[in-house]
Amino acid sequence: MLSKARVKFIKSLQLKKYRKQEQCFVVEGAKSVLEVLSSDYRVTMVVATPRFLQTHERALQQFQGELIETSERTLEELSEFKTNSMALAVVELKEYQEVTVHEGDYALVLDDIQDPGNLGTIIRTADWYGIETIIASERTADVYNGKVIQASMGSFTRVKMLYTHLATYLKGTSLPIMGAFLDGEDVHHFSFPSGGYVVIGNEGSGISPGVANCIKHRITINRFGFAESLNAGIATAVICDNMRRSLLKG
Amino acid sequence: MLSKARVKFIKSLQLKKYRKQEQCFVVEGAKSVLEVLSSDYRVTMVVATPRFLQTHERALQQFQGELIETSERTLEELSEFKTNSMALAVVELKEYQEVTVHEGDYALVLDDIQDPGNLGTIIRTADWYGIETIIASERTADVYNGKVIQASMGSFTRVKMLYTHLATYLKGTSLPIMGAFLDGEDVHHFSFPSGGYVVIGNEGSGISPGVANCIKHRITINRFGFAESLNAGIATAVICDNMRRSLLKG
Numbered sequence: 001m002l003s004k005a006r007v008k009f010i011k012s013l014q015l016k017k018y019r020k021q022e023q024c025f026v027v028e029g030a031k032s033v034l035e036v037l038s039s040d041y042r043v044t045m046v047v048a049t050p051r052f053l054q055t056h057e058r059a060l061q062q063f064q065g066e067l068i069e070t071s072e073r074t075l076e077e078l079s080e081f082k083t084n085s086m087a088l089a090v091v092e093l094k095e096y097q098e099v100t101v102h103e104g105d106y107a108l109v110l111d112d113i114q115d116p117g118n119l120g121t122i123i124r125t126a127d128w129y130g131i132e133t134i135i136a137s138e139r140t141a142d143v144y145n146g147k148v149i150q151a152s153m154g155s156f157t158r159v160k161m162l163y164t165h166l167a168t169y170l171k172g173t174s175l176p177i178m179g180a181f182l183d184g185e186d187v188h189h190f191s192f193p194s195g196g197y198v199v200i201g202n203e204g205s206g207i208s209p210g211v212a213n214c215i216k217h218r219i220t221i222n223r224f225g226f227a228e229s230l231n232a233g234i235a236t237a238v239i240c241d242n243m244r245r246s247l248l249k250g
Numbered sequence: 251m252l253s254k255a256r257v258k259f260i261k262s263l264q265l266k267k268y269r270k271q272e273q274c275f276v277v278e279g280a281k282s283v284l285e286v287l288s289s290d291y292r293v294t295m296v297v298a299t300p301r302f303l304q305t306h307e308r309a310l311q312q313f314q315g316e317l318i319e320t321s322e323r324t325l326e327e328l329s330e331f332k333t334n335s336m337a338l339a340v341v342e343l344k345e346y347q348e349v350t351v352h353e354g355d356y357a358l359v360l361d362d363i364q365d366p367g368n369l370g371t372i373i374r375t376a377d378w379y380g381i382e383t384i385i386a387s388e389r390t391a392d393v394y395n396g397k398v399i400q401a402s403m404g405s406f407t408r409v410k411m412l413y414t415h416l417a418t419y420l421k422g423t424s425l426p427i428m429g430a431f432l433d434g435e436d437v438h439h440f441s442f443p444s445g446g447y448v449v450i451g452n453e454g455s456g457i458s459p460g461v462a463n464c465i466k467h468r469i470t471i472n473r474f475g476f477a478e479s480l481n482a483g484i485a486t487a488v489i490c491d492n493m494r495r496s497l498l499k500g
Binding site: 117121124125126127128129130131132151153154155158188221222223224225226227228229230231233234237238241242244245248 | 367371374375376377378379380381382401403404405408438471472473474475476477478479480481483484487488491492494495498
């Protein structure tokens with residue numbers, strides 16, 4: 001049975017303030033719940049319909065937390081997204097104080113990516129291109145926001161996010177730092193180093209001056225038409241694709 | 251003065267049913283309003299704050315339609331997006347019955363792209379990569395939906411959209427047809443023809459069987475990590491970027 005207190009607790013986690021306080025976040029939807037159950041995140045509660053519980057009995061066998069059965073309707077009422085009618089999980093969040101980017105690895109650096117959908121898509125794209133670490137400015141959207149989790153399609157379980165002061169962080173690293181600008185070297189001709197950081201700027205204002213100062217290689221996505229700029233997630237993907245192609249060519 | 255009837259009319263255009271009926275749609279935000287004013291769309295009404303009218307006097311000099319001055323607050327109440335506090339425009343929509351894709355041109359084909367944000371981003375990306383035509387299935391999101399207009403960042407003024415039955419359309423064309431699949435030829439090695447169609451599938455279920463049957467070249471974006479798939483807008487951009495690179499190389 002889903003008590004009123006549980007409902008209130010789960011709904012409160014839609015706000016960052018309560019996620020911080022409780023050190024928990026919510027994962028919605030059958031696919032993402034299954035993905036987080038098989039990840040190294042600690043799941044403390046699963047709320048699911050009889051259909052979900054039946055279909056995924058095996059996935060839940062090892063689960064040690066609280067398991068609550070409920071109707072589709074209650075689940076929909078409980079959920080941030082109306083598309084969720086199968087399951088949700090309450091999960092302990094992870095706050096990294098530091099991450100290590102090894103030589104030969106790539107990391108993304110996000111300078112105030114504020115749209116949760118963009119951030120989720122960037123996490124999913126990083127995961128596709130084998131990038132395991134994202135360094136984000138403190139004003140970047142919260143990775144544990146429901147919209148970010150949803151757009152990341154489970155990739156948040158595989159990509160570490162460190163929130164920090166970017167200029168300070170970048171000054172402390174010796175790996176190459178690249179950034180996406182409108183006036184840099186053509187990404188089709190840029191010879192990517194074996195590892196390093198790729199900085200992506202804010203949706204409206206681009207990379208901030210303090211961060212831009214740390215960037216050695218300014219790269220640009222070649223334009224063939226008339227749009228003024230590209231969406232931040234799109235720019236990230238095109239750069240990652242060119243980076244992988246450049247490294248394969250070696 | 252903004253009459254109650256005007257408010258009701260403008261708000262009604264948030265629904266496709268009324269956009270169809272009135273053959274009008276709404277463009278919100280200073281930048282997009284300026285862009286549509288300088289395009290070949292016919293703007294019938296501009297509702298704007300004194301600040302907008304003062305700053306953009308010149309852009310409005312040629313404007314023949316109804317010009318209504320209002321406060322920031324009223325404008326915000328009138329708008330679909332809370333970020334709009336400058337201007338909105340009511341614009342006559344365009345419904346194409348046919349479009350011509352010339353040899354040597356590329357067009358995108360969207361097989362049920364249902365998320366408005368994705369569609370807007372795809373239009374913006376097409377515009378960046380010099381693609382002027384999109385052929386969309388009837389279940390693809392409506393280009394004149396407010397979220398699509400917003401995400402397209404003005405690019406909707408430069409990209410023609412034809413809604414039609416895809417399989418029928420594709421059977422009637424002689425240009426090469428490519429499609430994004432998870433099991434095709436690596437896009438890094440694919441030699442793009444000088445023009446043709448690139449088919450992008452639905453966010454969840456990919457390209458439908460009837461449309462897949464029309465596709466001669468199956469292409470795939472190489473994966474280097476663990477995400478199961480890419481967002482539809484991201485996949486579009488990576489393919490367009492590889493297409494342009496392939497054509498430049500000749």
